[in-house]
Amino acid sequence: MNNYELIYIIDAALEEAARKDLIEKFNGVITANGGEVVKVEEWGKRRLAYAIDYKTEGYYVYVVFNASAELPKELSRNLGNNESVIRSQIVKLLTKKSSVKPRPVRVAPVVEAAPAAVAEEAPAAEAPAAPAEEAAPAEEAPAAQE
Amino acid sequence: MSEDRQARRPRGRKPRRKVCAFCVDKIEYIDYKDFRDVNSRMRRNISERGKILPRRMTGNCAKHQRQLSEAIKRARAIALLPYSVD
Numbered sequence: 001m002n003n004y005e006l007i008y009i010i011d012a013a014l015e016e017a018a019r020k021d022l023i024e025k026f027n028g029v030i031t032a033n034g035g036e037v038v039k040v041e042e043w044g045k046r047r048l049a050y051a052i053d054y055k056t057e058g059y060y061v062y063v064v065f066n067a068s069a070e071l072p073k074e075l076s077r078n079l080g081n082n083e084s085v086i087r088s089q090i091v092k093l094l095t096k097k098s099s100v101k102p103r104p105v106r107v108a109p110v111v112e113a114a115p116a117a118v119a120e121e122a123p124a125a126e127a128p129a130a131p132a133e134e135a136a137p138a139e140e141a142p143a144a145q146e
Numbered sequence: 147m148s149e150d151r152q153a154r155r156p157r158g159r160k161p162r163r164k165v166c167a168f169c170v171d172k173i174e175y176i177d178y179k180d181f182r183d184v185n186s187r188m189r190r191n192i193s194e195r196g197k198i199l200p201r202r203m204t205g206n207c208a209k210h211q212r213q214l215s216e217a218i219k220r221a222r223a224i225a226l227l228p229y230s231v232d
Contacts, residue, residue: 007179007224043182048225058225062179089224094175 001066003038008079008088009058012045022084023061029078035067052086064093164205168214176213178220181227192218196231 008026010019027037043060052058067075072090079088167190168176180188191199191206191214198218201211221227 009225049222049228050225052225087224089220091178091220 001068003064003066003093004072004090005093006063006065006075006088006090008061008063009048009052009086010061011055011084011086012057012059013055014059014084018084019059022082026075026078027063029075030063030065030067030071033067033071033074035065035071037063037065039064055086058086166205166207166210168210169207173210176210176217178217178224178226181218181221188217192227194231196228 010022014022023040023042027040030037039062041062043062045057046060048056048058076088076090079085167187176188180186191204193199198215201208204211206214218227222229
């Protein structure tokens with residue numbers, strides 16, 4: 001079994017119901033061939049960096065799945081046959097390595113720009129900080145007794 | 147005369163040793179999906195024309211430059227990045 005990640009672009013003109021069916025269908029292809037869908041992320045409608053078949057917009061779907069080595073071939077054949085899929089790409093996911101999200105300092109200005117995000121993140125940021133403060137005196141206390 | 151030339155640098159300012167930005171951030175794997183965000187700092191490695199900037203401009207180390215070029219090419223294939231801008 002290998003981990004793979006798949007990105008495909010659905011025609012933005014396709015209605016929502018048809019799009020949902022399509023996503024279901026491709027998940028079905030994975031499970032039917034002995035694979036396991038780990039995660040499905042819909043990135044939504046995005047501008048394409050360049051026009052593909054004169055289309056400038058596409059609906060991005062990102063899927064992570066486990067499967068044997070034969071499945072990507074079958075899956076990409078299925079994706080290629082479907083006319084609503086503009087483009088697809090399957091990449092082997094490296095489990096060992098992870099991309100570390102860079103520099104929290106740089107993220108800060110972005111958070112300020114979106115006040116809603118601040119409200120959500122603020123409690124989360126405080127929560128880990130509080131136990132750390134509690135832990136510190138606890139460690140000091142036994143040392144003082146000795 | 148040749149000594150004199152060596153003593154002072156031939157052209158202006160001292161070359162500063164650049165440090166690989168990916169090494170600084172301890173990034174193990176450069177993800178092509180990070181090009182999703184238009185203002186992502188990953189875009190710093192691409193010229194305005196959409197070309198991959200050379201190592202001598204960005205100061206990336208060889209290991210990360212290799213990963214980066216692979217990531218950019220993947221991002222291009224799925225239309226997250228342009229092949230060319232003009």
